[in-house]
Ligand SMILES: Nc1ncnc2c1ncn2[C@@H]1O[C@H](COP(=O)(O)OP(=O)(O)OP(=O)(O)O)[C@@H](O)[C@H]1O
């Protein structure tokens with residue numbers, strides 16, 4: 025499913041070089057539930073960005089579902105993100121001026137050709153919101169929802185395109201532990217449907233809910 | 248399409264959220280488009296007026312008026328005579344001369360039909376001065392002028408009012424209690440704004456002066472045409488000399504007549520019209536440039552403010568061209584909104600402008616479809632010019648940097 029070999033990524037900060045990833049190799053099978061752990065600054069987010077095709081590595085190869093994505097154009101990468109990958113962020117990253125329903129619908133708008141009709145897209149977005157338990161909150165804006173509810177909307181947005189991979193960078197980082205567990209349950213549900221789920225987390229009890237752990241240390245896979 | 252509609256909704260929503268800011272950013276386009284619309288409508292109305300005056304009054308026409316304006320009402324002046332007309336005819340360059348005794352009166356036909364029309368008492372030579380072709384019947388002749396014949400040539404509107412679709416020729420009409428025989432009908436030329444040649448009765452000037460009350464012996468006006476526009480100054484000078492000589496005037500005294508040059512008046516109008524056009528054109532150009540820069544500035548600020556939103560959109564699959572069109576659409580919503588308000592402003596300016604010049608001449612500017620189309624085109628162009636760079640910047644934002652920005 026996911027196969028990384030000797031991935032490196034170096035950021036240029038003025039004259040200083042920051043080597044965020046120094047040769048990461050790993051394999052992840054379809055349907056795995058993986059916790060990515062490690063110290064702050066070890067390169068977890070950088071790894072997630074590369075896995076999510078938001079960023080490209082300086083060297084090494086990345087095969088996603090058998091396809092080498094290093095050579096893809098920006099447009100093709102956008103399509104991969106839209107069709108194959110769902111993102112969940114620590115700070116939700118919902119668009120503040122849109123309602124929950126509109127936020128969830130957004131990825132469908134970027135589908136080329138617009139194969140789905142307006143009503144179908146809306147209906148689908150509504151269904152997904154119902155699944156995360158927000159049937160009563162469709163027309164609320166992010167500032168009218170709690171943090172946990174916002175993260176549910178964000179998960180619904182990640183689900184709406186039916187992605188094979190869900191990447192969550194500290195999805196519970198901004199939530200209390202009870203709410204965090206609820207969000208984890210949603211992510212576990214997604215995994216139970218056969219999706220590959222990767223979660224970056226600092227919290228041991230969250231990590232404990234995942235079958236496999238990948239520890240990043242100083243830009244390398246430690247275990 | 249779905250994307251465009253959704254983006255439009257969002258753009259309108261964010262503009263509505265920031266009403267004052269939106270209005271301020273639109274201001275340049277509003278003023279610019281307003282000025283363009285006003286300029287073009289007024290300019291074309293002016294142009295129409297001038298060309299209609301030229302066709303109806305002729306370009307090589309001089310009006311001699313009895314007395315000066317400050318001397319008092321035209322009809323009380325006793326300085327111009329028929330003999331003056333004959334003397335003017337002798338001046339080199341003069342093509343035709345006619346006395347002009349004009350008034351306005353109610354025409355009556357049998358039954359109750361009435362029509363208020365201009366009455367022009369002239370000589371048959373009017374046809375050589377002004378475009379007034381006869382469509383049916385005939386113009387009166389010199390013999391009829393000499394014997395003060397009660398004959399009239401009607402404009403088509405007057406004839407229609409009085410006789411409907413019946414044949415007006417040989418019918419009898421009454422003007423101030425005097426009855427006339429209709430002998431001709433002029434061709435329709437249309438209302439010229441304050442002066443409608445189609446609503447006019449042309450009668451011999453002798454009949455007008457001697458038989459229509461109030462009777463008088465002196466001419467109020469003389470119309471003169473020259474062979475060429477270039478003859479106008481020499482003919483004007485010649486007429487001044489001839490009339491002063493005939494009126495036995497001292498060198499120091501003012502003329503007891505005044506000569507107005509139709510071409511000069513029209514030239515003045517044309518210069519005014521050009522000046523107005525240039526002024527409004529400059530205002531439009533500056534406002535559009537300044538407005539465009541303002542919108543670019545606001546769009547750049549918007550892009551900076553919404554870096555995170557752009558990163559998020561890219562993460563969920565927006566392509567560069569999606570982000571680009573989103574911000575272009577937002578810029579276009581601002582400029583097209585400004586264009587619509589500007590169109591209304593231009594309409595208002597046009598009416599105000601027409602209202603001001605209506606003290607001197609009747610101007611009837613209308614908002615034409617092409618000015619609506621033009622304001623759309625201008626707004627779109629300004630939107631594209633000012634939105635392109637910010638939208639490009641937005642589309643090129645690195646999603647990683649954009650997502651990290653908090
Ligand atoms: N755009 C960038 N420019 C420069 N340096 C960067 C950039 N992005 C990340 N880095 C650096 O790369 C290293 C890894 O960052 P990364 O965000 O991947 O760490 P992380 O493991 O996610 O940390 P945290 O647990 O605090 O989120 C850090 O030292 C960071 O400062």
Ligand SMILES: [Mg+2]
Nearest residue numbers: 068069070193
């Ligand atoms: Mg991180």
